[in-house]
Amino acid sequence: MSRINQKIYCNCCGKFICMESEREKASFLSIVKEWGYFSDKKDGTVHSMDICEPCYETLAGTFAIPPEEKKITEFV
């Protein structure tokens, strides 16, 4: 968990992203994964992480298959 004193940090580079209260306005990747029964070693554990946008760009650049991209036509 990369949250200390209501602050969100990037798990990848350790940089401060934003305050938890500002998370709706910030641009970063937030992942929560419950490793269930079919996981080899992590059975029943929950991993959560926050990745800042520059780290996400770097990470996605290493993928063999790039993330699927769609344009949002409607902002809610």
Ligand SMILES: [Zn+2]
């Ligand atoms: Zn980062």
